[in-house]
Amino acid sequence: MxxxxxxxxxxxxxFAPLVCRKCGKKRAERKEIIAEIVExxxxxxxxxxxxxxxxxxxxxxxGLLTPEHLAAIFLNxxxxxxHNVTLAEKLRDAMEIAQEQGDEDLLTVNIGKLFxxxxxxxxxxxxxxxxxxxG
Numbered sequence: 242m243x244x245x246x247x248x249x250x251x252x253x254x255x256f257a258p259l260v261c262r263k264c265g266k267k268r269a270e271r272k273e274i275i276a277e278i279v280e281x282x283x284x285x286x287x288x289x290x291x292x293x294x295x296x297x298x299x300x301x302x303x304g305l306l307t308p309e310h311l312a313a314i315f316l317n318x319x320x321x322x323x324h325n326v327t328l329a330e331k332l333r334d335a336m337e338i339a340q341e342q343g344d345e346d347l348l349t350v351n352i353g354k355l356f357x358x359x360x361x362x363x364x365x366x367x368x369x370x371x372x373x374x375x376g
Contacts, residue, residue, distance in 0.1 A: 289322040324362035
């Protein structure tokens with residue numbers, strides 16, 4: 242069984258390549274996974290932002306704990322937030338660019354490449370995890 246999926250080229254020509262049902266299902270699953278990754282990364286960033294704005298900064302300003310105690314509790318949350326913002330923006334941009342170019346299935350989004358490019362941020366997570374174990 243084949244499905245007809247309508248596409249429009251840059252020149253505005255509409256065509257309908259045949260896609261087998263299995264391929265169509267795989268495309269839909271891939272699109273859902275990419276959307277979930279983007280949403281999860283953005284949610285994680287919002288959570289980190291809440292930690293910074295609602296807990297870390299107020300405690301720092303109020304002088305409730307010493308900077309050393311705050312560093313022991315919050316570890317490198319600022320660094321994690323910085324990396325998250327960068328990655329989340331790149332992921333969202335890739336998804337939006339694909340959609341703007343008519344790629345509703347997000348086939349042009351190379352999610353693996355984006356994560357490979359972001360691999361230096363893994364050191365921030367390594368640092369966080371190591372410090373968790375020591376605490």
